[in-house]
Amino acid sequence: MKLKSVLKLVLAGVSLAAAASAVAxxxxxxxxxxxxEAQSAGKSVLxxxxxxxxxxxxxxxxxxxxxxxxxxxxxxxxxRVDFDGQKDLVKSFGARKESTLILxxxxxxxxxxxxxxxxxxxxxxxxxxx
Numbered sequence: 001m002k003l004k005s006v007l008k009l010v011l012a013g014v015s016l017a018a019a020a021s022a023v024a025x026x027x028x029x030x031x032x033x034x035x036x037e038a039q040s041a042g043k044s045v046l047x048x049x050x051x052x053x054x055x056x057x058x059x060x061x062x063x064x065x066x067x068x069x070x071x072x073x074x075x076x077x078x079x080r081v082d083f084d085g086q087k088d089l090v091k092s093f094g095a096r097k098e099s100t101l102i103l104x105x106x107x108x109x110x111x112x113x114x115x116x117x118x119x120x121x122x123x124x125x126x127x128x129x130x
Contacts, residue, residue, distance in 0.1 A: 056099035
């Protein structure tokens with residue numbers, strides 16, 4: 001194989017690896033232990049009251065996936081509560097509607113929004129915990 005071809009393959013592999021690392025991990029299912037642990041560590045935690053059938057929730061997830069790949073939001077802990085299947089938990093967070101985003105910095109709630117889907121509005125919410 002020619003050196004030029006090898007270099008092209010190496011550069012393509014590096015580009016692919018960089019692109020893969022920029023993809024943020026999706027939110028994970030709510031776990032009380034993980035929530036308390038993140039709060040105790042002073043981390044920023046976003047609780048997402050989500051329903052699979054909800055168009056706003058899908059749009060939020062897309063924006064949050066993009067933003068959580070960015071440096072200021074990379075450490076954000078995203079926990080998803082199932083609006084339909086975890087009614088007691090939804091109620092304990094004081095949520096009345098799917099597509100509710102509740103933001104904590106440590107153990108203190110620093111922001112809450114319902115139905116926001118634009119990147120600037122979601123970014124503005126997340127800034128409260130940075």
